[in-house]
Amino acid sequence: MSSEISVYDVVIVGFGPSGAAAANAAGGLGLHTLVIERDLAIFERQRAIALDDEALRVIRGLGLYDEVTAHMHLGVTARFVGLDGKPFLATPAEPTAYTGHSLTNFFHQPSLERALRDGLKRYAAVEIKAGWTAQFVDQDSDGVTLRLGNDDGDRRDVRAQYVLACDGGSSSLRKQLGVAFAGTSYAEQWIDVQALVKRPLHRDPHFDFVCSPDRPGVRCPCPGGYYRWEWRVNPGEDAEAMLDEDNVWKLLAEEGVTPDDVDIARTWSYTFHVRKAQQWRVGRVLLLGDAAHVMPPFAGQGISGAFRDAANVVWKLEAVVRGRASDDLLDTYQTEREPHHDAMTHRAVTFGRIVMTSNHTIARLRDRAFRAATKIPGVMAALLRRFGAPTPLGPGCLRARDGGTHWSDT
Ligand SMILES: Cc1cc2nc3c(=O)[nH]c(=O)nc-3n(C[C@H](O)[C@H](O)[C@H](O)COP(=O)(O)OP(=O)(O)OC[C@H]3O[C@@H](n4cnc5c(N)ncnc54)[C@H](O)[C@@H]3O)c2cc1C
Structure with missing residues (x-):
């Protein structure tokens, strides 16, 4: 040493x-x-x-x-796609008033x-x-x-x-x-397929959460000429078997994608965690x-x-x-x-x-409720305030517990 x-x-x-x-x-x-x-x-x-x-x-x-x-792709629209294959919710692509940048950028x-x-x-x-x-x-x-x-x-x-x-x-x-590092790990596994696009896929240029109770997934055009798909591994299925190349091509075929369209670059499986130190x-x-x-x-x-x-x-x-x-x-x-x-x-x-609503009736109600609610003036703005806007700064070096300002110095 x-x-x-x-x-x-x-x-x-x-x-x-x-x-x-x-x-x-x-x-x-x-x-x-x-x-x-x-x-x-x-x-x-x-x-x-x-x-x-x-x-x-x-x-x-x-x-x-x-x-x-x-x-990067700046100002992307992220959509939640319902049972009928159409979006029931979409995030705006415009810059926010708070930062001047869009909410979603890839x-x-x-x-x-x-x-x-x-x-x-x-x-x-x-x-x-x-x-x-x-x-x-x-x-x-x-x-x-x-x-x-x-x-x-x-x-x-x-x-x-x-x-x-x-x-x-x-x-x-x-x-x-x-x-x-307390918290939980999800039981579900997901598989992820990253493909290099060989010819235009003629698809919407948006990021889609496919909110299907049978097989939730993600479709995502990525910078650098890539496209990415993710699917949940359902109970009783095996992630490794799902990543078998023939099976991946079967899943892609359901998306209308063939070996003439893309080369599969990488595949892997993962699970989610909610943990913090x-x-x-x-x-x-x-x-x-x-x-x-x-x-x-x-x-x-x-x-x-x-x-x-x-x-x-x-x-x-x-x-x-x-x-x-x-x-x-x-x-x-x-x-x-x-x-x-x-x-x-x-x-x-x-x-x-x-995205992972597993009951068909609840999924149908979900799609209808979001479509109806977002037509009511002010509801979309309220949803964005809840889920899109930044959370105000809490107590810290510039804001004390009593709401006043303090600066911690020597
Ligand atoms: C499938 C998937 C999808 C995701 N999607 C998103 C998304 O859309 N948007 C998003 O923001 N995040 C997403 N994430 C999460 C994101 O990838 C991570 O939050 C991010 O990579 C964390 O960055 P990090 O630098 O903290 O850690 P890491 O990227 O894990 O980097 C840690 C680095 O530390 C090095 N290292 C570890 N131990 C040591 C050591 N003892 N000495 C020296 N070096 C060490 C490692 O080699 C590594 O390079 C996703 C993650 C996954 C798995």
Whole structure:
């Protein structure tokens, strides 16, 4: 093991979307930063697809709006398609008054991550170590010690004033700190098929939740010439068998898609989780993104939440590191972010219930009720207020419990 210990303002563990956004924010503020990533290259699978309006505002704040949106579909309409194959609800594509960006915008995750990583070339103070795994050793009143290791058997310790654990849903740092990740995992599995389009599919350019009681699913035109389908695995079915190539072509044939139209690029199965860390800060270690919270994908909030985390925490960290604020300021990360995260989780779970209604009679009533309600003036606006508008900032560093303003400083 190397005996020389490097010391940083902040070490970011994990170079997924959370870590890359936090690293750009830290670089922009001149923090001496080290990013540790276990993998040597970007994970080339498209997982997340949607960014909301606030996430785009965060990207703009990082100075990467043009670079990131160059690979995106902006202002997408997400539709909930009923039993008759027609939408009973659709989100508006227009920019919101609050941010000036649309609510639903699609990206190709590897391209998004590449743009974020390229953004770091602007900052000499940010160092990246790919192919290294970080492990929490201990923390004291001066900083945190992490042990890094790689596949060649090299080991070294680093010190940081603060550590951002951006190491994903199965965060080893969270486990090493003994923080519970309470919540539930859904029983249902889903399969996901990502295909490269060879000739125009002549389909609506919208994102569709297919709200069928027999086989709920998703249809989604993606940036980069991809198209994606997802289907629920029904009780008694086997996800692996459903991913058999012949079966995938059968499912695609029901969508009117043949091998002349697309090449299957990737297939996989997954399940949903609703879990969050009980503490988002343990002394000098803060949990961000999936390390702090996971939710079902129905509201497209995984990466938007991660970007909100980075935007909330990094400027506070800089104020503390530079001695302009006491470290109490860092406690406002969870008090400000958690109520918003809970509201987004409620949104994702509600959307999931609408999509996965399993009873035909209830599904028929659902379709009729939404169609009737959205024709009544003001109802659509109320629905958007409930499910589309941002949740107001709760008590934190700028808003005290009594509704007044306070600033936690030294
Ligand atoms: C099928 C599916 C659909 C989804 N759809 C959406 C969507 O539409 N919109 C949306 O916003 N989100 C969606 N998500 C969720 C989204 O993909 C995640 O929220 C997002 O990737 C989380 O980013 P992250 O950076 O926090 O974690 P991750 O992307 O998991 O990145 C963590 C990184 O940390 C690294 N790492 C882990 N441990 C260590 C260690 N000890 N040392 C060094 N490196 C380490 C890993 O290699 C990885 O690169 C979806 C997820 C799935 C599975």
